[in-house]
Amino acid sequence: MNRVSTLPDFSRLEVAMDQWSAPFWQAGGEHRLVMPRCTACATFRWPPGPFCPTCRAKAVAWVPPGAARIHSFTILAQPGADKDAPPQWRMPTLVEFADAPGVRLVSVLIDAPCDAVAIGDPVEIVWQPAANALVPVFRLRG
Ligand SMILES: [Zn+2]
Numbered sequence: 465m466n467r468v469s470t471l472p473d474f475s476r477l478e479v480a481m482d483q484w485s486a487p488f489w490q491a492g493g494e495h496r497l498v499m500p501r502c503t504a505c506a507t508f509r510w511p512p513g514p515f516c517p518t519c520r521a522k523a524v525a526w527v528p529p530g531a532a533r534i535h536s537f538t539i540l541a542q543p544g545a546d547k548d549a550p551p552q553w554r555m556p557t558l559v560e561f562a563d564a565p566g567v568r569l570v571s572v573l574i575d576a577p578c579d580a581v582a583i584g585d586p587v588e589i590v591w592q593p594a595a596n597a598l599v600p601v602f603r604l605r606g
Contacts, residue, residue: 469553481597484512534582
């Protein structure tokens with residue numbers, strides 16, 4: 465069977481933002497991925513929050529987290545519109561980054577052959593429109 469992962473419909477997804485995550489979504493609106501890194505001890509703070517989990521400092525710099533690769537994934541079949549329609553294949557994926565140890569972003573992998581994906585595969589970001597923001601999804605790089 466030729467199973468290829470597809471993009472979920474995000475058109476009605478309202479992204480929840482707060483004062484700590486707003487810079488992430490603002491940069492995403494410009495197709496840039498940045499994450500908060502503590503300016504005192506260099507720990508990435510993900511998800512964004514008011515204090516560093518390591519040293520309790522408040523200040524952060526928003527920086528790119530480096531090259532992305534698959535940390536983990538699963539494959540789901542979403543039923544088609546009727547009983548004879550083929551399913552849509554979805555791949556919820558945890559993405560990790562070369563320069564941000566311990567940081568994992570929950571996303572989806574799109575346009576991927578489901579039977580040929582492996583943990584550690586390099587991926588690249590594709591920003592997709594939701595109701596109030598662009599959201600990061602990924603596809604295999606190369
Ligand atoms: Zn810190």
